[in-house]
Amino acid sequence: MQAIREAILSGDRSPETFAALEIPAKYRAVTVHKDEADMFAGLASRDKDPRSSLHVDEVDVPELGPGEAIVAVMASAINYNTVWTSIFEPMSTFGFLERYGRISPLTKRHDLPYHVIGSDLSGVVLRTGPGVNAWSPGDEVVAHCLSVELEHADGHNDTMMDPEQRIWGFETNFGGLADLALVKTNQLMPKAGHLTWEEAASPGLVNSTAYRQLVSRNGAGMKLGDVILIWGASGGLGSYATQMALASGATPICMVSSPDKAEICRKMGAKLVIDRSQKTGEGYKFWSDENTQDPREWKRLGAKIRELTGGKDPDIVFEHPGRETFGASVFVARRGGTIVTCASTSGFMHEFDNRYLWMNLKRIIGSHFANYREAWEANDLITRGLIHPTLSKTYPLEEVGQAVYDVHRNLHQGKVGVLALAPQTGLGVTDPEKREALLPAINRFRDA
Numbered sequence: 001m002q003a004i005r006e007a008i009l010s011g012d013r014s015p016e017t018f019a020a021l022e023i024p025a026k027y028r029a030v031t032v033h034k035d036e037a038d039m040f041a042g043l044a045s046r047d048k049d050p051r052s053s054l055h056v057d058e059v060d061v062p063e064l065g066p067g068e069a070i071v072a073v074m075a076s077a078i079n080y081n082t083v084w085t086s087i088f089e090p091m092s093t094f095g096f097l098e099r100y101g102r103i104s105p106l107t108k109r110h111d112l113p114y115h116v117i118g119s120d121l122s123g124v125v126l127r128t129g130p131g132v133n134a135w136s137p138g139d140e141v142v143a144h145c146l147s148v149e150l151e152h153a154d155g156h157n158d159t160m161m162d163p164e165q166r167i168w169g170f171e172t173n174f175g176g177l178a179d180l181a182l183v184k185t186n187q188l189m190p191k192a193g194h195l196t197w198e199e200a201a202s203p204g205l206v207n208s209t210a211y212r213q214l215v216s217r218n219g220a221g222m223k224l225g226d227v228i229l230i231w232g233a234s235g236g237l238g239s240y241a242t243q244m245a246l247a248s249g250a251t252p253i254c255m256v257s258s259p260d261k262a263e264i265c266r267k268m269g270a271k272l273v274i275d276r277s278q279k280t281g282e283g284y285k286f287w288s289d290e291n292t293q294d295p296r297e298w299k300r301l302g303a304k305i306r307e308l309t310g311g312k313d314p315d316i317v318f319e320h321p322g323r324e325t326f327g328a329s330v331f332v333a334r335r336g337g338t339i340v341t342c343a344s345t346s347g348f349m350h351e352f353d354n355r356y357l358w359m360n361l362k363r364i365i366g367s368h369f370a371n372y373r374e375a376w377e378a379n380d381l382i383t384r385g386l387i388h389p390t391l392s393k394t395y396p397l398e399e400v401g402q403a404v405y406d407v408h409r410n411l412h413q414g415k416v417g418v419l420a421l422a423p424q425t426g427l428g429v430t431d432p433e434k435r436e437a438l439l440p441a442i443n444r445f446r447d448a
Contacts, residue, residue, distance in 0.1 A: 018137035029178035050086035051401035074197035118177030144375035193431030211378035323347030390414030
């Protein structure tokens, strides 16, 4: 692996150089183990510790199939699906691997007693399989996380509708938290030359998810002038939604849970920020007990929003906390407004008063990641410097358990990065002039 690292750090990107590199039989990877899937049985989610379940192992390099690539991973990042995998919620991901493995002899590779996880990467292509023409060894890339078979008609209008659509590194094996990764080449996109490896790795999943959810016609279809309520606006997903709202001429209302997170949103350029925490902010308590919501708190939030906006209710509510906030989200959306939802990090079983949906002609739209076109467009916003990575901290691969713990316990801001083959942060910039021009914005979001 040292020869691969040295070749990448040399700056030589010729296909001949990288095609000649020997790929070792084994590589370093972050895994969960199938025989430990019950290790947290009986514990509450908050008490499950990813530092106990995640391992850094030496694993076998998988066979390269048609339409696939092996990528040398310089950096990756933590997403909430990494948390779910590490605590075996809402189910063990080995169930995903078993089902995928039943499709064909080639997909059987994924059904292993260990799961190499991670749904982001930046790196360099080492090998491509048969039938690949658009990518070559030596190409600098990032990867989006949609893995799709495209053997069904339903997937050819919108690949997210394919019945064999999966999230790479979560519902498939050989993910990005490793020195090597196996991807389909229709996951690959160009790395932005003005970004470091760790910066480039961090937007992939959340930037594309936010783009489909908020901007795309498959999601809420945000337009100029819209008022957008964004839950968790300083976090990994919400920070990109906030940037997109600001860049599109919409008005974000940033919902956060501390003064520090409120300040992050203001640094991004948001003017309307609500700290909803009990200790320092408005103190909203949407549930009076674990089974009962308090509509008076929904109304209090609605009144606060109208106070900030001069009497306007949100055209769009950008929802991802789920159970904790969904009743409030349905209530505060304007008549005819849209609640667009993914993830449900506080719980999947949503409850809301249907009168406020049905009688006020509101819409709920489910959104899940993005198709290749949407991911490419979201990545292009990064490349053009219209959207910037929100990376707060970067860990070495050996400390990935702590990185995932930080996200699980909401101790992070923005995205948390992980270095794989990159020996240190700050490497990988190939367009220093563009970086210099964009540096004030890059630093502003890094500081955030």
